[in-house]
Amino acid sequence: MQCLLCHRQIREAWPLGSLILPQRKRISTTCAECLGTFHKIRLKTSCVGCGRHQGSKNLCQDCQKWQAKVNYHFVNHALYQYDATMKQYMHDYKFQGHYQLRHVFARVFSQFIAAQSKADYLVALPIDDQTWQTRGFNQVTGLLEDLQTIEILNMKRNADEKRQSQKKRHERLKTSNHFQIDVECPEQIKDKQILLLDDVYTTGRTLRHAAETLYAAGCRTVESITLCR
Numbered sequence: 001m002q003c004l005l006c007h008r009q010i011r012e013a014w015p016l017g018s019l020i021l022p023q024r025k026r027i028s029t030t031c032a033e034c035l036g037t038f039h040k041i042r043l044k045t046s047c048v049g050c051g052r053h054q055g056s057k058n059l060c061q062d063c064q065k066w067q068a069k070v071n072y073h074f075v076n077h078a079l080y081q082y083d084a085t086m087k088q089y090m091h092d093y094k095f096q097g098h099y100q101l102r103h104v105f106a107r108v109f110s111q112f113i114a115a116q117s118k119a120d121y122l123v124a125l126p127i128d129d130q131t132w133q134t135r136g137f138n139q140v141t142g143l144l145e146d147l148q149t150i151e152i153l154n155m156k157r158n159a160d161e162k163r164q165s166q167k168k169r170h171e172r173l174k175t176s177n178h179f180q181i182d183v184e185c186p187e188q189i190k191d192k193q194i195l196l197l198d199d200v201y202t203t204g205r206t207l208r209h210a211a212e213t214l215y216a217a218g219c220r221t222v223e224s225i226t227l228c229r
């Protein structure tokens, strides 16, 4: 197998005396050197509100502002730092449309979600029609492996409005809520614990819009997990 990022051959290690038969062992998609260029976030030194990498567990300034602004419970956990390496990866995966790059993080992200979650339902953030047409895939569900999600949110955006990724920070924070509950399943989610899944937590505005929509539909708690922050 060639590494998805550097395209060099990956040498699989088969430890002597291993009880795992070779055909049962998962083949690596990314070499150790490439994986080592991404930086995991440690729970002990990240913001308890949004998962941001920092020196302590204290609420970061962004989260303090959110706390002053909204009156519902919402926290995010993130697995990796959204640093230059991760930004390049996201660019290649999402905007260059290299769908096979989902395999770099699909397993580790899905295991992270499965280990954290006591939720009733997992909900991957949807993308709008225009993004479907240009990208051809939902980057969040691409990152999920062996996890069952439900589709209860729709995303509708005006044709003339910019995408979140094209907006400046202050524009993102002002965006209006484009999420709607799928009309076929309002009863299913009443009083349930929902875990939202997304690729990147940037300002937190999009995830909170989704959370507000779900709380308005009667969900008991809404939290989120993102691949990076």
Ligand SMILES: [Zn+2]
Binding pocket: 003, 004, 005, 006, 007, 008, 030, 031, 032, 033, 034, 035
């Ligand atoms: Zn590599």
Ligand SMILES: [Zn+2]
Binding pocket: 047, 048, 049, 050, 051, 052, 059, 060, 061, 062, 063
């Ligand atoms: Zn925070």
